[in-house]
Amino acid sequence: MTLPDTFPGTKNQPRGAAGARGGADSGKDAFLEALAGVLVDPPAPHGFPGAIEREIAGKIWTWMARDIAADEVARLTDAIDSGADAVEALDLLLPEIVERLKANAVAEKEDRELERRNSMQMGGEEARRRLAPVIMAMRRRPLLMQAGKFGIAVGSISDETELATALQSISITNPLTRALWMQAMVGYMANPSRLMAAAVAIAGGNGETRITNAGYGSLVEAVLSHAQSQIGCLASQPNLFSDIDFSCKAIDRFHRLLRAINYNLEIERRSLWGTIMTDLTARLSERLERPMKEITLNVTQALRRPRDGNDRVDPDDVLAALNGLYLLMTVRKCRDSLAVNALLDQAWTDTGQTVEVLVTRALDMYRAKPADPVARERLDAGIKMAEIRFNPEYADILRRARDGAERRTAQG
Numbered sequence: 283m284t285l286p287d288t289f290p291g292t293k294n295q296p297r298g299a300a301g302a303r304g305g306a307d308s309g310k311d312a313f314l315e316a317l318a319g320v321l322v323d324p325p326a327p328h329g330f331p332g333a334i335e336r337e338i339a340g341k342i343w344t345w346m347a348r349d350i351a352a353d354e355v356a357r358l359t360d361a362i363d364s365g366a367d368a369v370e371a372l373d374l375l376l377p378e379i380v381e382r383l384k385a386n387a388v389a390e391k392e393d394r395e396l397e398r399r400n401s402m403q404m405g406g407e408e409a410r411r412r413l414a415p416v417i418m419a420m421r422r423r424p425l426l427m428q429a430g431k432f433g434i435a436v437g438s439i440s441d442e443t444e445l446a447t448a449l450q451s452i453s454i455t456n457p458l459t460r461a462l463w464m465q466a467m468v469g470y471m472a473n474p475s476r477l478m479a480a481a482v483a484i485a486g487g488n489g490e491t492r493i494t495n496a497g498y499g500s501l502v503e504a505v506l507s508h509a510q511s512q513i514g515c516l517a518s519q520p521n522l523f524s525d526i527d528f529s530c531k532a533i534d535r536f537h538r539l540l541r542a543i544n545y546n547l548e549i550e551r552r553s554l555w556g557t558i559m560t561d562l563t564a565r566l567s568e569r570l571e572r573p574m575k576e577i578t579l580n581v582t583q584a585l586r587r588p589r590d591g592n593d594r595v596d597p598d599d600v601l602a603a604l605n606g607l608y609l610l611m612t613v614r615k616c617r618d619s620l621a622v623n624a625l626l627d628q629a630w631t632d633t634g635q636t637v638e639v640l641v642t643r644a645l646d647m648y649r650a651k652p653a654d655p656v657a658r659e660r661l662d663a664g665i666k667m668a669e670i671r672f673n674p675e676y677a678d679i680l681r682r683a684r685d686g687a688e689r690r691t692a693q694g
Contacts, residue, residue, distance in 0.1 A: 319466035332465030431468030537616035
């Protein structure tokens with residue numbers, strides 16, 4: 283596919299500043315999608331060479347579209363407006379945009395005032411520091427696409443020797459490109475622990491120095507970067523309508539990533555990697571404190587009969603209770619990578635006692651009034667909670683007791 287310089291109709295008209303702004307807006311989504319494998323969202327308190335903040339990448343694109351490659355971005359906009367695949371169209375223009383950036387870099391060396399103005403226009407010194415990774419990601423985008431495919435492929439390799447051979451096949455020597463590759467690759471890896479074990483085997487030891495000298499420090503940093511990204515998946519102020527499945531997957535992913543390091547490497551607690559891991563664990567655990575403390579209260583609220591007014595089961599209360607129990611089970615499974623042991627033990631004990639007492643009470647109420655739809659609804663909710671908190675066998679016992687009461691009523 284080639285991109286024509288002009289298109290019929292109004293697109294042939296000269297573009298002014300407004301046109302350049304429109305080009306920046308329409309091409310920005312394509313740009314961010316193309317670099318998605320190495321972009322990270324806030325919070326990102328720790329910077330990693332292969333991770334580019336999405337907001338900063340967006341600011342750099344706006345600057346490029348306005349001040350560096352306005353003509354190329356205009357052509358990209360025309361192609362997108364004409365129905366071309368946005369990312370494919372961008373890929374065709376990336377070499378031209380990179381050339382514009384090279385010319386700008388040469389000009390900046392001869393004009394420090396130009397460098398200062400560009401830094402301001404692209405978003406300040408932080409954006410300037412991330413410009414090199416953005417440009418490298420643009421230049422090496424085909425390679426980064428291969429990194430994603432590699433991350434998927436290594437998941438199907440069961441033999442440890444073959445896995446180590448595959449890892450050694452990554453022959454990238456440029457530190458920045460290697461960091462970007464690892465960032466893109468780890469995002470597609472289902473089991474990072476196995477690849478980390480392969481890196482240890484290649485390095486001949488599990489110390490930080492050996493791993494770094496063997497060229498796999500960027501792999502560790504990519505794992506840490508992706509672990510950090512999971513923190514933002516947990517709402518800082520969780521509520522009833524938070525996506526609990528999304529949150530539980532983030533906790534599980536965080537656990538898998540940190541376990542890949544903890545189980546395979548010998549990390550000094552006061553080293554850079556050690557302090558980052560401690561901080562990430564604290565940050566994610568902090569977001570779990572409030573919802574963990576509310577689990578027992580939510581279960582009680584959902585299964586307890588109202589003291590005043592008509593008897594009813596509030597579906598929102600039931601949803602909050604179920605969400606809390608799913609969260610509890612996930613945190614319990616991932617506790618080795620979290621700092622919530624005391625909170626978890628308390629919640630585990632309290633929810634067990636609460637579910638058992640209230641579901642037994644609900645069963646007694648249903649036996650007394652088997653024709654009462656509210657009693658049946660409360661019991662069904664309690665059985666579901668018992669299944670999550672305890673096990674399916676206990677839930678089956680409760681179901682048989684419920685069905686027995688129902689049969690006795692039908693038989694008169």
